[in-house]
Amino acid sequence: MSSSDLQRVDINPTHTYNGFKLRPGKPLPFGATLVPGGVNFSIYSSHANACTLVLFEKGQPQPYAEIPFPDGFRIGNVFAMIVFGLDYENVEYGYRMDGSFDPAAGHRFDQTKILLDPYAKAVGGRDVWGTPPDWNDPYQYRGRLVFDDFDWQGDRPLEIPSEALVIYEMHVRGFTRHPSSGVKHSGTFASIREKIPYLKALGINCVELLPIYEFDEFDGSRTDPADPNKLLMNYWGYNTVGFFAPKSAYAATGRLGMQVDELKALVKELHSNGIEVLLDVVFNHTAEGNEQGPTISFRGIDNKTYYMLTPEGYYWNFSGTGNTLNCNNPLVRNMVLDCLRYWAAEYHIDGFRFDLAAILGRDPIGIPLSNPPLLEALAYDPILAKCELIAEAWDAGGLYQVGSFPAYGRWAEWNGKYRDDMRRFLKGDVGLVGAVAQCIQGSPDLYAWRGPTSSINFFCCHDGFTLADLVSYNDKHNEANGWGNSDGGNDNHSWNCGAEGPTDDPAINSLRKRQIKNAFALLLVSQGVPMFLMGDEVGHSQQGNNNTYCQDNELNWLDWSLTERNSDLLHFVQHCVAFRHAHPVLRNRDHLRNYDYVGSGYPDISWHGTRAWRPDWSEGSRIIAFMLCGKHAASGTVQDNYIYVAANMFWDALPFELPGLPQGMQWHVFANTDATPDCFAPASEPVLENQQECLVGGRSVVILVGK
Amino acid sequence: MAFTATLEVKNEVAFVTITGELDASVAPQFRTQIEAAAAQHVKRLVLRMDDLSYMASAGLRSLVFAKQKMGSGVDIFMVAVQEPVAETIKMTGFDNSVIMVPSYDEANPPSA
Numbered sequence: 001m002s003s004s005d006l007q008r009v010d011i012n013p014t015h016t017y018n019g020f021k022l023r024p025g026k027p028l029p030f031g032a033t034l035v036p037g038g039v040n041f042s043i044y045s046s047h048a049n050a051c052t053l054v055l056f057e058k059g060q061p062q063p064y065a066e067i068p069f070p071d072g073f074r075i076g077n078v079f080a081m082i083v084f085g086l087d088y089e090n091v092e093y094g095y096r097m098d099g100s101f102d103p104a105a106g107h108r109f110d111q112t113k114i115l116l117d118p119y120a121k122a123v124g125g126r127d128v129w130g131t132p133p134d135w136n137d138p139y140q141y142r143g144r145l146v147f148d149d150f151d152w153q154g155d156r157p158l159e160i161p162s163e164a165l166v167i168y169e170m171h172v173r174g175f176t177r178h179p180s181s182g183v184k185h186s187g188t189f190a191s192i193r194e195k196i197p198y199l200k201a202l203g204i205n206c207v208e209l210l211p212i213y214e215f216d217e218f219d220g221s222r223t224d225p226a227d228p229n230k231l232l233m234n235y236w237g238y239n240t241v242g243f244f245a246p247k248s249a250y251a252a253t254g255r256l257g258m259q260v261d262e263l264k265a266l267v268k269e270l271h272s273n274g275i276e277v278l279l280d281v282v283f284n285h286t287a288e289g290n291e292q293g294p295t296i297s298f299r300g301i302d303n304k305t306y307y308m309l310t311p312e313g314y315y316w317n318f319s320g321t322g323n324t325l326n327c328n329n330p331l332v333r334n335m336v337l338d339c340l341r342y343w344a345a346e347y348h349i350d351g352f353r354f355d356l357a358a359i360l361g362r363d364p365i366g367i368p369l370s371n372p373p374l375l376e377a378l379a380y381d382p383i384l385a386k387c388e389l390i391a392e393a394w395d396a397g398g399l400y401q402v403g404s405f406p407a408y409g410r411w412a413e414w415n416g417k418y419r420d421d422m423r424r425f426l427k428g429d430v431g432l433v434g435a436v437a438q439c440i441q442g443s444p445d446l447y448a449w450r451g452p453t454s455s456i457n458f459f460c461c462h463d464g465f466t467l468a469d470l471v472s473y474n475d476k477h478n479e480a481n482g483w484g485n486s487d488g489g490n491d492n493h494s495w496n497c498g499a500e501g502p503t504d505d506p507a508i509n510s511l512r513k514r515q516i517k518n519a520f521a522l523l524l525v526s527q528g529v530p531m532f533l534m535g536d537e538v539g540h541s542q543q544g545n546n547n548t549y550c551q552d553n554e555l556n557w558l559d560w561s562l563t564e565r566n567s568d569l570l571h572f573v574q575h576c577v578a579f580r581h582a583h584p585v586l587r588n589r590d591h592l593r594n595y596d597y598v599g600s601g602y603p604d605i606s607w608h609g610t611r612a613w614r615p616d617w618s619e620g621s622r623i624i625a626f627m628l629c630g631k632h633a634a635s636g637t638v639q640d641n642y643i644y645v646a647a648n649m650f651w652d653a654l655p656f657e658l659p660g661l662p663q664g665m666q667w668h669v670f671a672n673t674d675a676t677p678d679c680f681a682p683a684s685e686p687v688l689e690n691q692q693e694c695l696v697g698g699r700s701v702v703i704l705v706g707k
Numbered sequence: 708m709a710f711t712a713t714l715e716v717k718n719e720v721a722f723v724t725i726t727g728e729l730d731a732s733v734a735p736q737f738r739t740q741i742e743a744a745a746a747q748h749v750k751r752l753v754l755r756m757d758d759l760s761y762m763a764s765a766g767l768r769s770l771v772f773a774k775q776k777m778g779s780g781v782d783i784f785m786v787a788v789q790e791p792v793a794e795t796i797k798m799t800g801f802d803n804s805v806i807m808v809p810s811y812d813e814a815n816p817p818s819a
Contacts, residue, residue, distance in 0.1 A: 089730055151771050185794075185798065193800070252794070252798045253798045256795060257764060258763060258799060261764065261799040262798050262800075
């Protein structure tokens with residue numbers, strides 16, 4: 001008798017209810033799982049008395065069945081039931097939870113609400129972006145069943161070493177939504193695949209996607225006060241509805257409920273092109289807001305467990321959005337772990353960036369923990385062991401942990417200090433060369449015990465100005481958001497180069513472009529992990545809006561005609577990325593030691609000014625130069641060329657005396673942001689005519705290769 | 708239109724014609740024809756899909772099943788696929804595994 005002849009003994013119904021065949025279910029896995037002949041539904045609540053499964057035909061306003069979980073089917077606090085004979089592709093499900101309504105005790109059960117399964121693998125009801133919801137529908141976000149099989153054809157997470165990553169921060173919809181993209185189904189997972197050649201040419205090997213799980217783009221929506229025809233929406237998506245479900249409206253096949261397959265197909269194709277996928281995950285709050293917000297899921301399932309509550313039963317608001325997820329409650333911690341394991345295992349995701357991650361280190365009443373169990377669990381989890389874990393190491397409650405985030409030797413951080421110090425240096429502020437020297441080295445001042453790969457370096461991300469706007473505006477201009485320009489940060493460290501906003505002045509425009517190139521040049525020669533914002537490589541502008549969270553339009557959508565109009569900038573960025581990939585000396589796993597430990601005669605990094613070997617650390621200095629010794633690449637295990645970088649943020653040209661190279665080597669020019677051409681293809685750099693001195697233009701960066 | 712799946716084998720090529728809507732309830736019928744085709748060790752599978760109007764998750768899996776069942780040496784042609792179905796196949800990346808053609812010439816033999 002072969003194994004295929006063995007029938008399971010637990011696949012036949014044992015009970016009936018109103019014509020439905022049932023059987024006690026299995027608590028694991030949580031959520032809705034296809035089993036032979038039926039569906040296993042499992043949901044837990046510490047404080048509910050009873051639970052009812054509610055079934056809808058896809059799209060119908062009223063349920064066609066409500067099946068109470070028999071008490072005999074409960075194991076511990078888990079309601080588990082197998083229902084046979086369901087139409088997998090056409091059923092939508094939810095739950096009613098019976099319990100007390102006693103806010104002061106933390107309970108907000110309400111039997112009139114139908115609740116979304118927190119473990120729903122797909123959500124139905126919002127399949128097309130921007131279709132106005134039926135506000136009369138009692139159940140807006142509906143759990144759907146998914147087939148979890150997928151033909152990966154040997155795909156697995158890429159495990160690119162962290163130091164080799166070049167991260168591209170991308171918004172799924174914004175990447176292809178603009179009419180100029182020329183793709184078939186703009187703004188979707190599928191259409192990103194059509195643009196993979198562009199990403200490969202750019203040279204990035206990692207995309208970090210803004211939230212892709214189910215969120216409500218109509219959350220907080222309102223008409224633009226200045227234009228009644230325009231709707232301001234939740235475009236960025238930092239407001240989770242379903243942690244385990246990819247956003248249906250981000251899928252061209254969302255109407256058919258195939259968003260799971262479509263996203264997996266995208267990951268598979270990115271992987272086969274050598275590009276990792278990181279997900280921006282938002283575990284600090286949910287879309288349910290505070291007590292005045294909608295009851296979608298957690299509030300009605302187990303409010304006291306899922307949310308940080310005050311003694312009176314109100315919602316702590318460390319996220320600035322109304323509620324705070326109770327991440328260090330053991331049940332929630334397990335849910336977060338289940339969720340990340342699910343994405344890593346089922347979608348082959350390569351890592352995660354945690355929004356407002358400082359919240360994940362707070363205890364149930366908000367006190368920062370010195371050893372937060374959730375962060376520790378994530379750092380040590382076996383399934384996540386090769387995933388990038390990146391923290392946005394602050395929150396909206398004043399907890400700023402850049403450099404002090406509980407790392408367990410694993411976590412990396414968005415280095416807000418790099419961003420601020422380098423922006424100020426770029427705009428010509430004084431007193432920064434010491435800080436810049438730290439930034440260039442992968443911030444040992446912050447991460448001495450952790451290595452440069454803990455530092456995610458960036459000038460710009462989705463939050464704040466784009467790079468083009470960083471050099472075009474002194475102040476934010478967020479009137480389009482309808483808050484009277486009161487929203488958005490004020491500490492932008494930006495400089496408009498002489499005029500605010502668009503200008504015809506060729507000198508200003510030329511300087512702006514050079515400043516953008518300066519930023520990319522410095523970013524891509526810094527130790528650590530570089531990240532840049534989608535569109536910065538072609539000079540995308542948000543018209544000075546530094547908080548475009550609600551703008552579903554050209555402010556956010558990448559205009560592909562910029563790849564032509566700003567082809568010189570794109571070309572420069574492509575070359576800088578290629579340069580980084582070509583030179584391991586730029587991508588050390590360990591911090592530079594500032595001395596010679598291989599006997600080359602040169603320290604691994606040395607500092608220079610207008611005089612070789614004499615850096616200018618004075619308070620008024622706006623210049624810095626450094627040289628990397630190629631024999632120290634990868635802590636001396638790999639041989640590379642010598643690299644010299646001079647950054648002159650003073651307004652006039654300055655001569656930089658070049659340090660001498662070993663016998664037989666010469667300095668070649670890779671890049672000069674003040675010259676035309678501004679860069680050369682790696683390995684084809686021309687020899688510098690004057691090997692003793694290099695005149696570096698005002699507000700310019702020069703990168704030389706010694707070989 | 709009710710779902711049908713019919714098999715015809717000619718000159719080492721299996722022709723399976725599927726019509727109607729390929730959903731979870733009828734997918735087993737399609738799979739039965741694929742298994743029958745595979746049992747005859749054909750060199751090529753041609754799916755005639757001009758009257759197939761709907762396909763979603765279950766249908767896609769049936770196609771993947773066909774690919775796996777026939778084996779890597781057997782090309783799969785899909786003939787006259789309706790636009791929405793073709794789109795679904797492309798959006799989920801399955802088009803890399805098959806050859807979609809507007810029409811199929813039966814005089815076109817599989818290479819040895």
